[in-house]
Amino acid sequence: MESRYREADARAAIDRYGADHGEDVALRVYTSRLIGGDPDLVLHGGGNTSVKSTATTVHGDSVEALYVKGSGSSLDQVEPAGLPAVQLAGLRRLRELDALTDEEMVNQLRIHLFDAGAPNPSVEALLHAFLPHKFVDHSHADAVLALTNQPKGAEWAAECLGQRVAILPYIMPGFPLAKAVAEAVEARPDVEGVVLAKHGLFSFGATARESYERHIELVDACERFLAERERAPRLTPRVRHDAAPEALAARVAPRLRGLLAEATGVPDAPYRRFVMEWRGSPEILDFCNSAEALELAETGPLTPDHVIRTKATPLFLAEPKWDDDEALCAQLEAAVGQYRSDYVAYFERCQREKGVQRQPLDAAPRVALLPGAGALCFGRTARDARIAADITEHTLAAKARAHATGGYEALTPSELFDMEYWSLEQAKLGKRADRALEGQVVFVTGGAGAIGVGIGDVCAAAGAHVVLADVDLDRAQAAASRIESEAGGGSAFAVAADVTDEDSVRAAVDAVCLRYGGIDVAVANAGVAHVDPVETLSGSDARRVADVNYLGVLHTIREAARVFRRQGTGGHVIVNASKNVFAPGKDFGAYSASKAAAHQLGKVAAIELAPLGVRVNLVNADAIFSEGEVPSGLWQEIAPGRARSRGLSEEELPEFYRRRNLLRATVTARHVGNAVVFFASNQTPTTGATLPIDGGIVEAFPR
Ligand SMILES: [Zn+2]
Numbered sequence: 001m002e003s004r005y006r007e008a009d010a011r012a013a014i015d016r017y018g019a020d021h022g023e024d025v026a027l028r029v030y031t032s033r034l035i036g037g038d039p040d041l042v043l044h045g046g047g048n049t050s051v052k053s054t055a056t057t058v059h060g061d062s063v064e065a066l067y068v069k070g071s072g073s074s075l076d077q078v079e080p081a082g083l084p085a086v087q088l089a090g091l092r093r094l095r096e097l098d099a100l101t102d103e104e105m106v107n108q109l110r111i112h113l114f115d116a117g118a119p120n121p122s123v124e125a126l127l128h129a130f131l132p133h134k135f136v137d138h139s140h141a142d143a144v145l146a147l148t149n150q151p152k153g154a155e156w157a158a159e160c161l162g163q164r165v166a167i168l169p170y171i172m173p174g175f176p177l178a179k180a181v182a183e184a185v186e187a188r189p190d191v192e193g194v195v196l197a198k199h200g201l202f203s204f205g206a207t208a209r210e211s212y213e214r215h216i217e218l219v220d221a222c223e224r225f226l227a228e229r230e231r232a233p234r235l236t237p238r239v240r241h242d243a244a245p246e247a248l249a250a251r252v253a254p255r256l257r258g259l260l261a262e263a264t265g266v267p268d269a270p271y272r273r274f275v276m277e278w279r280g281s282p283e284i285l286d287f288c289n290s291a292e293a294l295e296l297a298e299t300g301p302l303t304p305d306h307v308i309r310t311k312a313t314p315l316f317l318a319e320p321k322w323d324d325d326e327a328l329c330a331q332l333e334a335a336v337g338q339y340r341s342d343y344v345a346y347f348e349r350c351q352r353e354k355g356v357q358r359q360p361l362d363a364a365p366r367v368a369l370l371p372g373a374g375a376l377c378f379g380r381t382a383r384d385a386r387i388a389a390d391i392t393e394h395t396l397a398a399k400a401r402a403h404a405t406g407g408y409e410a411l412t413p414s415e416l417f418d419m420e421y422w423s424l425e426q427a428k429l430g431k432r433a434d435r436a437l438e439g440q441v442v443f444v445t446g447g448a449g450a451i452g453v454g455i456g457d458v459c460a461a462a463g464a465h466v467v468l469a470d471v472d473l474d475r476a477q478a479a480a481s482r483i484e485s486e487a488g489g490g491s492a493f494a495v496a497a498d499v500t501d502e503d504s505v506r507a508a509v510d511a512v513c514l515r516y517g518g519i520d521v522a523v524a525n526a527g528v529a530h531v532d533p534v535e536t537l538s539g540s541d542a543r544r545v546a547d548v549n550y551l552g553v554l555h556t557i558r559e560a561a562r563v564f565r566r567q568g569t570g571g572h573v574i575v576n577a578s579k580n581v582f583a584p585g586k587d588f589g590a591y592s593a594s595k596a597a598a599h600q601l602g603k604v605a606a607i608e609l610a611p612l613g614v615r616v617n618l619v620n621a622d623a624i625f626s627e628g629e630v631p632s633g634l635w636q637e638i639a640p641g642r643a644r645s646r647g648l649s650e651e652e653l654p655e656f657y658r659r660r661n662l663l664r665a666t667v668t669a670r671h672v673g674n675a676v677v678f679f680a681s682n683q684t685p686t687t688g689a690t691l692p693i694d695g696g697i698v699e700a701f702p703r
Helices: 007-036 088-096 102-111 125-130 142-148 153-164 175-187 208-229 245-260 282-288 304-310 325-354 382-405 413-420 423-429 450-461 473-487 502-516 539-567 589-612 633-646 650-659 669-680
Strands: 048-056 062-068 085-087 135-139 165-168 193-196 200-205 275-279 367-370 374-379 441-445 465-470 492-496 521-524 571-576 614-621 690-693
Touching: 007 048, 007 062, 007 135, 007 208, 048 125, 062 088, 062 125, 085 088, 088 102, 088 125, 088 175, 102 125, 102 423, 125 135, 125 175, 135 208, 142 153, 142 193, 142 200, 142 208, 142 382, 153 165, 153 193, 153 208, 165 175, 175 193, 193 208, 200 208, 208 382, 245 275, 245 325, 245 367, 245 374, 245 502, 245 539, 275 382, 275 502, 282 367, 282 374, 282 382, 304 382, 304 413, 325 413, 367 382, 374 382, 441 450, 441 502, 441 539, 450 465, 450 473, 450 521, 450 669, 465 473, 465 502, 473 492, 492 502, 502 539, 521 539, 521 669, 539 571, 539 589, 539 614, 571 589, 571 669, 589 614, 614 669, 633 650, 669 690
Parallel strands: 165 193, 441 465, 441 521, 465 492, 521 571, 571 614, 614 690
Antiparallel strands: 048 062, 048 135, 062 085, 135 200, 193 200, 275 374, 367 374
16 A cells, blocks of 8 residues: 655645645645545545644634544545534543543533534544544554454554554444543554554554555555465355356345335335445455355454444355245345344344343345355445445455455454444434435336436435436436436436337346346336328337337336336336327327327236235326426427427427416426326325326316
8 A cells, every 4th residue: 555645735735725724624634535535444434534733713712623524524525624623622631531421422522613513523533632643544444454353463463563553452432442542652652553453543643644654554564464474365266156247136136125125014105125236346256156255254344333334244145046036035035034033133132231222223134245146235325335335345355355364353243232333323324314215216218308307306306216218328327417416326327228129128127126226116108109190100100109108118017017026015107108098189199099008008007016016007298398408309209290280380389288278287297207206105095097297188187
């Protein structure tokens, strides 16, 4: 590991932040980002940094202040606002106390803030405060963890880092750890850092550069120490699978996702679901396929922080029966059931032993490791799933490295329980807003078109993860990345799908299973139109329209149903039919007939899929010409013909459609999106129903 400190970049940070926040904070921002930007040092919100400087009070007094990482920001993107200032003297005085509860510690951190609106300072802020050094850097570096999560961890750390550091055994973060570190450093004031076994590394210095570069040097020394002692290969191959890991993961994902969903007991919101992120790098596959995986996989995390993201252990299925799907599903069900009961037993045992009462968390695993398929990682959102996946990648590599040098030894379940059920740690997960489609995956065909984009926007705003499927992948990707930029990381993606082609729809659905783990809501929205009177309508034109509007809907429902059946947690189909189903117009036979067929198919599907808990509903919208910047491709094509049929100019069409309904309403794609959210959130126990979205057209009233 090499220092990435560059004087020019440090200067740039001072130029950017120095005037408003001072040079100390500017440099603290710069080197915090250097640490945060290296996943071998910290992952997603892990680690923390500080600088001791001054702050000016309202009276104009300059007071000693600790600027320490606050909760809610990650080091890689930290801004000065993410380093709240706390009165240093007040914090240091706390050391006089014999004990301090966690709640009081947080209270003390808050009441010593200079800005009452600042985020909570890190739970390790007191540790930073009690150290005398100006700059302090803390990471959970992979190499330090691979070295210290070993039976001989402390011994080796001493051998490797010598007199440069103080080495402490594992102590739960909080007031006692802060005191212990301060005492260790006072006993040896010349040390450059502190190794906390099975937790991480602190380094310190008089300047940002010194503290950061010491950190890198210490980690580098650990890396070299491990490399010299490492056996090759790290792991022994045990099984070989020839099938593509993507295919195996996509197959197994919906079943696993269904098994992980938590039944709520609430009829109108029966499940809380997870979203998946799959990882199948050669390293992960080698780990899962190794002889050591049997033992290593089910060991605890590298650092206690990870427990809230990945749970203490992953689920490991040693011998997946890839050749027999039914047996495989049964294996998964048994394994998840076992995991849940083991988790409940662990929770109850720890509660009993410690004499505490805690609110149990859900018992579902966050990570499943399968030989052949790799790591399937889950979270409440795609972002959470990604965090679990990143942690898993680093964890498996570090475990393999520890194994190949001495042997991996994790924290005990009792130590992990303290962290998992530590109120301060739980707070990091934040309050989840319970939006209507939280945790749901919505698959929209015709996703690049005006209505598809509108549906995607509204569903994403309702908390869903959105997949825009379209023949025009470029346009779908553009729309998905816009939705993602508004709704948050990982919340949307695009997939190529030609709904007229069964294989294409199947492949698209499999791609969704690989990306998010499954589907909860399928919106059969892709449609085309054609203007011609019946007398001159060619069979080929009628067939082209029917292929998309009718068979496309069949393919979509069928492939979605395959996933719904595998998940076993119900689901929704919404067919975007048309006002034309009940109120046809002249010259529009190909379109109206195909939409009527799809509409009827939806009703039959409602009957057939009800036993699976799947609801199928239909929306009949009137003409929608565009959504924001996205024009309706269908209308671009047919507007001239429809205008002619109605004796109007093209420009007059939108106004014509608005004036013909009872409410004089302009129908928009977002209205269709609202209908999708309404159905998909089980607001009413309804299936097989048609919801007109047309401003009220008497001839189109459902009957
Ligand atoms: Zn830490």
